[in-house]
Amino acid sequence: xTSGAETVDIREGDAPGVxxxxxxxxxxxxxxxQFRDAIKGVQDKRPERIVVDLAGVRYMDSSGLxxxxxxxxxxxxxxxxxxxxxxxxxxxxxxxxxRLHQYFVISPSLAEAYEA
Amino acid sequence: xxEPAHITLTLRSDPKYLAGAREMMSSVARRLxxxxxxxxxxxxxxxxxxxxVIRHGYDRRQDAPIWLRxxxxxxxxxxxxxxxxxxxxxxxxxxxxxxxxxLDDIRPGGLGVHIIRExxxxxxxxxxxxxxxxRLVLIKQGNVKPAMAAESSCDAPDRDTPHKEDA
Numbered sequence: 349x350t351s352g353a354e355t356v357d358i359r360e361g362d363a364p365g366v367x368x369x370x371x372x373x374x375x376x377x378x379x380x381x382q383f384r385d386a387i388k389g390v391q392d393k394r395p396e397r398i399v400v401d402l403a404g405v406r407y408m409d410s411s412g413l414x415x416x417x418x419x420x421x422x423x424x425x426x427x428x429x430x431x432x433x434x435x436x437x438x439x440x441x442x443x444x445x446x447r448l449h450q451y452f453v454i455s456p457s458l459a460e461a462y463e464a
Numbered sequence: 465x466x467e468p469a470h471i472t473l474t475l476r477s478d479p480k481y482l483a484g485a486r487e488m489m490s491s492v493a494r495r496l497x498x499x500x501x502x503x504x505x506x507x508x509x510x511x512x513x514x515x516x517v518i519r520h521g522y523d524r525r526q527d528a529p530i531w532l533r534x535x536x537x538x539x540x541x542x543x544x545x546x547x548x549x550x551x552x553x554x555x556x557x558x559x560x561x562x563x564x565x566x567l568d569d570i571r572p573g574g575l576g577v578h579i580i581r582e583x584x585x586x587x588x589x590x591x592x593x594x595x596x597x598x599r600l601v602l603i604k605q606g607n608v609k610p611a612m613a614a615e616s617s618c619d620a621p622d623r624d625t626p627h628k629e630d631a
Contacts, residue, residue, distance in 0.1 A: 376486075377515045378479035407486070409511050410579055414572035421571075438504055445582045446575050447567045 356386040363462050365396030372404035375412035384415045391422050396429065397462040403434035413446055419451060428454070433461035467486055469533035469549075477552075478526040479520045485532060486511050489548070493604075497544030501608045505583035506546070512576040513550045513600050521554025521598065530554060543606035552598040559589040 357370040367390045371383050384428035390398055398415070402408075416432065433455040437444075443449040455461040471492065475481045490507040490554025498506065514530060522528045530552050537545040581587050586603035 372482055376479065376482050376511060377518065401583060409508065409515065410573075410575040411481075411515065413575060417570060418572045441501075441504075442579070445579055448570070448574065451570055 351418060355393070356383055356446040358386055358390060358392065361397070361399060361462065363397075366399060366462065367393065367395045368399045368401050368458070370384070370401040370404060370439075375405055375415075376407070376409045377411045380411035380415050383412065386416065387419045388422075391419065391426065391428065394426055394428065398423065398428055398430050399458065400430070400432045401434055401458050402430075402432060402436075402439055403458070405439055407444055408439045410442075410446070413442065416452065417448065431455055431461045431464045433458050433464075467535065469535055471532075471534040473532040475528055475530050475532065476526060477522045477528040479515070479518060482511055482514055483513060484567065487580065489532075491532075492534065493546065497538075497545055498604070499544075499607045500547065502544075502604065505600075507605055509580045509584050509602055509604075510548060510550070511618070512567075512580050515604065516576045517550065517552045517598075519552060521552050524545075537603065539605050545603070545605035548602040548604075550600040550602070551592060551597060556598060559591065559598075562589040570576045 355372050357368075357372070359370075360366070361368045369387055369390055371386070373379070375383055387398070396453050398419075400419075420430050422428075422463070431453045435455055436456065439453075440449065443452070443454070451464050455464040475485060486507040489510045490503045491511065493503040493506045494500075514532075517530050518524060518526075521582065530550065533549045533551075535547045537547045539545050564575055564581055565574040574604075577582065580602070584602045585605050586601070588601040589616065590599050590601070591597075592599050
C-alpha cells in the first residue's frame with residue numbers, strides 16, 4: 349500500500365465500555381484527518397476505555413502523533429482511558445524521538461490493552 | 465553543489481504523494497548501503513520536510529512545486545552517506561527561526577523540525593536565491609549508532625515548522 353491508511357476499523361471491544369479503533373496502512377498527512385475523525389467519533393460516545401490497535405500500521409509521521417496527542421488530551425478531559433497497543437518498532441521509534449512514549453499508555457498487545 | 469544531483473524529483477504539494485517519496489528515499493538509501501533503521505529515518509526526515517512545506521510553506525495548497533534532490537556522499541572511511549535537498553517556492557522565513565519546539569510542552573503539532581534534527585546528522589535551512597522559496601539541506605552519514613538504535617528504531621519524521629510551528 350502506498351497511499352496512506354486505507355481503513356480505520358472501529359468496533360466494540362470484548363469487554364463492556366471498551367471501543368477498539370484500528371487503523372491500517374500508513375498514517376501520514378494524507379490520511380491522519382480520517383484517523384482523527386474516527387477517534388473523535390468514538391470519543392463522542394464517551395466510553396470507559398478506548399484502545400487504539402496499531403498492529404496494522406506500518407508507518408506513522410508527526411501528523412499521526414499530533415492526532416494521538418489530541419486524542420489523549422480529549423480522553424483526559426472526559427475521563428476515558430486511552431491505550432495504544434501493538435505498535436511495531438518503527439512506529440514506537442517515532443514516539444521515542446518525540447519523547448511521547450512516556451505520555452501514553454502503551455501495551456504490547458491488544459489483549460493486554462484491556463488491562464493497562 | 466557543483467555536481468548535478470543523481471536524482472531529481474519534482475512533485476506537487478499534494479499529501480497523496482508523500483508515500484511515494486518515502487518509498488523512493490528508503491529504497492535508494494538501502495542501495496547506498498544504509499541499514500534498515502537509517503533508511504527509515506531518512507524516509508521519515510524527508511516526509512516531515514515535505515509535510516512542512518505543504519502545511520506551512522504553501523498553506524496546504526496542493527498544486528505548488530516541491531523539488532527533491534539527492535547526492536550520494538559516502539564518508540572517507542567508507543560509510544554510506546547522502547545529501548538531500550528539499551526546495552520550494554513558498555514564502556521565505558528567517559532560517560534561524562526553524563527550531564524544534566520544547567518537547568515538555570505536550571500538544572499536537574510542531575514536532576517536525578525536532579524529528580528532522582533528531583534523525584539527520586546535519587540540517588540547514590536557507591533562503592533560495594531570488595527572493596522566493598526555501599531550501600532545506602539534509603545530510604546523513606554512516607549508519608545509526610548502536611546507542612541510538614537501541615532506543616530508537618524508526619522510520620520517518622516532519623518539517624512541521626519551518627515556516628511556523630504548528631500542525
